[in-house]
Amino acid sequence: MANTLKLQLKVWRQKPGRQDGHFETFQVEANEHMSFLEMLDVLNEKLIQDKKDPIAFEHDCREGICGTCSMVINGQPHGPMAATTTCQLHMRYFKDGDTIVVEPFKAKAFPVIKDLVVDRSAFDRVIQSGGFISVNTGQAQDGNNIPIAKDIAGRAFEAAACIGCGACVAACPNGSAMLFTSAKITHLGLLPQGKIEADRRVQSMVAQMDKEGFGMCSNIGACEAECPKEIKLENIAFMNRSYIKAVFGGQKE
Amino acid sequence: MLDSKIPSGPLAEKWTKYKSTIPLVAPNNKRKLEIIVVGTGLAGASAAASLGELGYQVKCFTFHDSPRRAHSIAAQGGINAAKNYQNDGDSVHRLFYDTIKGGDYRAREANVHRLAEVSVNIIDQCVAQGVPFAREYGGLLENRSFGGVQVSRTFYARGQTGQQLLIGAYQALSRQVGLGNVKLYNRHEMVDLVKIDGKARGIIARNLLNGELERHAAHCVVLATGGYGNVFYLSTNAMMCNVTAAWRSVKQGAYMANPCFTQIHPTCIPVSGEYQSKLTLMSESLRNDGRVWVPKKKEDAALIREGKLKGVDITEENRDYFLERRYPAFGNLVPRDVASRAAKVECDKGHGVSPTGLAVFLDFSDAIFRYGKAEANKSGQTNLSDKEIIALGEKVVSAKYGNLFEMYEKISGENPYKMPMKIYPAVHYTMGGLWVDYNLETNIPGLFALGECNFSDHGANRLGASALMQGLADGYFVIPYTIGTFLANEISTPKFSAGTSEFEMAEKRVNDQIERLISIKGNQSAESFHRRLGKIMWDYCGMSRNEEGLKKGREMIRELKEEFFKDLYVPGTANEYNPELEKAMRVADFLEHGELMMVDALNRNESCGGHFREESATEDGEALRHDDNYAYVAAWEWDDNNPILHQEKLVFENVKLVTRSYK
Numbered sequence: 001m002a003n004t005l006k007l008q009l010k011v012w013r014q015k016p017g018r019q020d021g022h023f024e025t026f027q028v029e030a031n032e033h034m035s036f037l038e039m040l041d042v043l044n045e046k047l048i049q050d051k052k053d054p055i056a057f058e059h060d061c062r063e064g065i066c067g068t069c070s071m072v073i074n075g076q077p078h079g080p081m082a083a084t085t086t087c088q089l090h091m092r093y094f095k096d097g098d099t100i101v102v103e104p105f106k107a108k109a110f111p112v113i114k115d116l117v118v119d120r121s122a123f124d125r126v127i128q129s130g131g132f133i134s135v136n137t138g139q140a141q142d143g144n145n146i147p148i149a150k151d152i153a154g155r156a157f158e159a160a161a162c163i164g165c166g167a168c169v170a171a172c173p174n175g176s177a178m179l180f181t182s183a184k185i186t187h188l189g190l191l192p193q194g195k196i197e198a199d200r201r202v203q204s205m206v207a208q209m210d211k212e213g214f215g216m217c218s219n220i221g222a223c224e225a226e227c228p229k230e231i232k233l234e235n236i237a238f239m240n241r242s243y244i245k246a247v248f249g250g251q252k253e
Numbered sequence: 254m255l256d257s258k259i260p261s262g263p264l265a266e267k268w269t270k271y272k273s274t275i276p277l278v279a280p281n282n283k284r285k286l287e288i289i290v291v292g293t294g295l296a297g298a299s300a301a302a303s304l305g306e307l308g309y310q311v312k313c314f315t316f317h318d319s320p321r322r323a324h325s326i327a328a329q330g331g332i333n334a335a336k337n338y339q340n341d342g343d344s345v346h347r348l349f350y351d352t353i354k355g356g357d358y359r360a361r362e363a364n365v366h367r368l369a370e371v372s373v374n375i376i377d378q379c380v381a382q383g384v385p386f387a388r389e390y391g392g393l394l395e396n397r398s399f400g401g402v403q404v405s406r407t408f409y410a411r412g413q414t415g416q417q418l419l420i421g422a423y424q425a426l427s428r429q430v431g432l433g434n435v436k437l438y439n440r441h442e443m444v445d446l447v448k449i450d451g452k453a454r455g456i457i458a459r460n461l462l463n464g465e466l467e468r469h470a471a472h473c474v475v476l477a478t479g480g481y482g483n484v485f486y487l488s489t490n491a492m493m494c495n496v497t498a499a500w501r502s503v504k505q506g507a508y509m510a511n512p513c514f515t516q517i518h519p520t521c522i523p524v525s526g527e528y529q530s531k532l533t534l535m536s537e538s539l540r541n542d543g544r545v546w547v548p549k550k551k552e553d554a555a556l557i558r559e560g561k562l563k564g565v566d567i568t569e570e571n572r573d574y575f576l577e578r579r580y581p582a583f584g585n586l587v588p589r590d591v592a593s594r595a596a597k598v599e600c601d602k603g604h605g606v607s608p609t610g611l612a613v614f615l616d617f618s619d620a621i622f623r624y625g626k627a628e629a630n631k632s633g634q635t636n637l638s639d640k641e642i643i644a645l646g647e648k649v650v651s652a653k654y655g656n657l658f659e660m661y662e663k664i665s666g667e668n669p670y671k672m673p674m675k676i677y678p679a680v681h682y683t684m685g686g687l688w689v690d691y692n693l694e695t696n697i698p699g700l701f702a703l704g705e706c707n708f709s710d711h712g713a714n715r716l717g718a719s720a721l722m723q724g725l726a727d728g729y730f731v732i733p734y735t736i737g738t739f740l741a742n743e744i745s746t747p748k749f750s751a752g753t754s755e756f757e758m759a760e761k762r763v764n765d766q767i768e769r770l771i772s773i774k775g776n777q778s779a780e781s782f783h784r785r786l787g788k789i790m791w792d793y794c795g796m797s798r799n800e801e802g803l804k805k806g807r808e809m810i811r812e813l814k815e816e817f818f819k820d821l822y823v824p825g826t827a828n829e830y831n832p833e834l835e836k837a838m839r840v841a842d843f844l845e846h847g848e849l850m851m852v853d854a855l856n857r858n859e860s861c862g863g864h865f866r867e868e869s870a871t872e873d874g875e876a877l878r879h880d881d882n883y884a885y886v887a888a889w890e891w892d893d894n895n896p897i898l899h900q901e902k903l904v905f906e907n908v909k910l911v912t913r914s915y916k
């Protein structure tokens with residue numbers, strides 16, 4: 001039968017529109033089969049019963065694919081399990097008596113909205129600046145007229161598996177979005193359809209990334225370590241090569 | 254009275270001919286016309302992008318922080334298209350026929366045929382956008398087969414096809430946002446529809462960051478707001494999926510069609526406790542290799558429930574492979590509705606295997622051994638021990654289903670290679686939705702509905718890999734044409750001001766409701782009401798329904814609604830970021846929609862697809878349709894006491910109605 005864990009939770013609380021916040025401590029009892037978010041649901045239900053302000057956190061699909069859930073748990077974005085989003089993290093991986101510290105994804109380009117909720121719309125604007133292939137509906141030729149080697153398609157898929165959660169930015173001491181941006185550059189840049197506007201794409205996406213206030217990459221690798229979808233650092237190398245090629249030899253914006 | 258506007262002519266020519274006669278809007282006029290698109294899933298994002306490309310002025314709304322979060326992203330298996338790349342005899346007609354039959358003859362022929370026709374264009378469009386579909390070694394697109402059909406027509410990107418297709422549509426949308434053709438409103442939820450002179454001319458949206466109500470006017474409104482599976486509280490839908498945009502349109506006069514048609518997916522991870530917030534799907538593809546069974550003896554099942562026995566302890570002769578027993582021809586690969594009901598029957602008899610009694614086994618041990626032997630033969634290894642063969646077989650199964658097995662282990666804490674999975678049916682998709690005609694226009698002129706939000710293509714049961722197809726068909730290849738039927742008559746209509754009395758009234762309606770919800774100041778959370786509603790829906794309008802239960806269920810919902818408006822507690826205020834208020838507003842709509850589902854299920858005294866009425870079954874418990882009485886679409890006009898039924902007769906000129914048999 002299920003074990004119950006007694007836990008101490010230290011949660012970051014921050015009111016909307018404020019720059020400062022504080023940790024609030026809660027005692028919770030959790031069933032080992034609960035997901036981390038269900039543990040917070042139970043706590044919130046209790047807070048509502050007590051007419052207190054529930055903890056704001058974002059979540060949606062709860063199956064690890066939408067990229068909505070965030071949170072830094074004990075210092076790690078999405079918590080201690082590798083290749084796992086917060087919604088897929090279960091309480092059986094914690095021990096009775098543990099103290100768990102929960103914070104929002106913190107970065108200059110991700111302002112806090114409330115408690116554990118941050119604004120990640122900068123990512124959308126990076127994509128809007130060039131993260132696409134310029135093809136209108138109805139213009140496409142037959143799908144099989146563009147053969148793509150199986151391993152190239154596989155590598156493009158692995159880069160395209162990014163869920164846009166922002167853990168890479170939260171993990172990076174520089175608050176850099178290089179892993180996120182480079183995953184898109186690699187996904188599209190590897191495919192024949194995407195090569196045509198590759199030079200323009202990398203220049204405008206990098207420019208937008210800088211404009212949003214994301215930091216530079218200093219090869220620490222925390223982004224790769226914390227990425228729930230195991231997006232690889234070599235994407236950043238791919239992006240750097242594409243950028244250099246575009247700036248020194250390619251089309252100009 | 255309900256005019257489906259199906260074009261005349263032979264089925265296979267209807268769409269082509271109709272397309273070339275739809276009135277056009279010239280480019281200079283498109284620039285003057287505004288369109289609101291609500292929702293950014295496959296249907297919404299593809300529609301907003303395509304309409305933006307055409308030159309219309311588009312405003313696109315999502316309640317998420319980013320358009321890429323929409324729940325289309327979670328679709329696993331794949332997308333169907335009648336490409337016949339495999340040379341296995343597929344055709345547009347076959348895809349059409351499979352979909353009509355799979356839907357148990359409760360969908361419109363003309364719509365479904367059009368869907369099959371444009372399916373081929375979808376694949377081309379997605380490839381051009383850079384969607385990384387699975388490939389063969391020769392570089393061409395790969396296919397796999399899916400439940401209920403005899404050809405391989407499913408295109409896929411590992412177990413994340415929905416994600417990759419949505420990212421494709423999201424990128425097309427982002428391009429239009431970057432070009433200024435589409436204005437994106439994220440964290441905005443549509444909370445009311447505004448009609449002027451009977452036509453849809455705008456919406457009231459709540460800015461979720463600060464609670465402000467905003468008025469947005471346009472020449473027409475396109476809803477692509479998904480399904481209402483979350484009325485059951487527990488479902489495979491994302492937590493925020495809701496019926497609000499559709500329901501508030503119903504309250505402004507739109508008809509809700511076949512709301513009782515819900516799809517219960519047979520292979521989901523079972524409920525583990527009262528705190529459970531959502532259910533996780535295990536892809537249908539698992540039934541290719543997994544065998545479904547329960548212990549023959551109730552005593553064994555009881556011991557498993559108590560944790561004193563494990564599935565592997567039950568010997569072969571004491572297992573009941575009930576799908577193979579009842580449906581020898583299709584075995585474990587019967588359609589979703591049939592497999593789900595069979596699992597329920599066994600659990601109701603007392604053979605269920607989880608602590609709650611609501612689970613059956615999905616067992617891969619035979620497949621692992623079979624694959625292991627094949628591997629051993631391939632590499633010429635004879636004299637291997639069983640253990641070594643199993644190790645080889647586990648590798649094969651891992652290559653096919655690795656990510657699903659991992660997900661199962663993360664959630665359940667059990668290793669599915671060593672112990673059979675425990676699964677149980679869960680609510681997954683809703684075939685019902687807003688009534689639309691062939692143009693995807695609702696009965697309110699200027700209000701269109703796309704994707705899961707409408708009722709049109711899947712009848713009473715949807716086949717696997719067809720939801721992605723429909724969402725993208727509607728958004729990329731149908732609405733860009735059919736919206737012309739409405740907008741061509743609006744070219745001299747000036748832009749609307751949001752300052753009119755209609756907008757004022759709509760805003761007041763919403764304001765009053767919010768005030769009412771916040772000022773109740775009772776003791777129970779919106780979530781707790783939602784959970785109770787879900788239980789009523791599951792118990793009385795779930796996998797098996799009867800007259801008495803449906804009447805009782807309806808009464809219970811009305812009582813719950815009364816209690817809701819007396820004892821709800823919403824923390825915080827209206828004018829701030831307040832997820833609890835958002836929930837309360839959505840639950841209020843689910844309460845009414847749930848009641849309508851009971852009414853619809855009660856009215857339809859036949860069993861078809863996902864709708865099983867106990868009164869209408871054969872002697873051996875199979876579903877029994879009544880084509881003479883119920884071959885119609887039930888489109889409901891809402892009324893607080895007596896919803897009014899409008900029927901659209903379904904005419905089948907091209908397929909013969911037969912009983913689905915999988916024995």
